[in-house]
Amino acid sequence: MASTSVDQIIAAFGGWRGDTLSRIRGLILEAEPDVVEETKWHKPSNPLGVATWSLGGLICTGETYKDKVKFTFPKGSVLPDPKGLLAVGAGVRRAIDIREGDTLDADAFRALIRAAVALNAAPKSLKK
Template sequence: MSDKTDSEQIDDIIAQLAGWKHETVASLRAAIRAADPDVVEAVKYKKPSKPEGVPFWTHDGDLCFVDVLKNAVRLTFSKGARMPQSDLFNTRLDSKVVRGIDFVEGSTVDRSAIGELVADAVRINAG
């Protein structure tokens, strides 16, 4: 069990990444935190294949999480299927629950657009 806060654990996850993945996750985190000052950071899904866990952001329920894949960084919105349609969503489009955005090397993070999606997710959780 870690003595570190969830935010400190997310700091560590980002610090372990290199290059474009490091930049992408750091940029996504900054966009999420800027969009919702009341967002709560959490680390979930710790397992042997991913002992560091997965960074999550919550506000009255799960908002989104970031998973670092082999060739992408995926931002998944937990209730994305209930959110307004966005051209940013490019994966998990057939899911009845979530929607995701895969960032690959060379992708840029549109912090304003991500912020709008976070605001939509917060509104859905406030229900």
């Protein structure tokens, strides 16, 4: 379900960054219509917070920067990623940096979202 707080982030950035966040948000909602969308981690330097998507646990976050929009998957290193979308990260986290003019394989991204939800729903013994 779309969140008005994420709408505010999209509106605040506008331009290619707002468009990118909006487009990827649409892919997330297509992949998992029951996802919980909200903002977290509000602070003086980022009063609007960070867009987050969860279902049975955190799936990913979306953040805007001057030169990119970053989607971080907290369990990205254990997700199947045959197209190599999750190229940025350290430890278990992996992220996708989208810069102005970049294209993203929508089918591969939706598959990552579904895999993250499946991992959240898996028994703890399978989450490694």
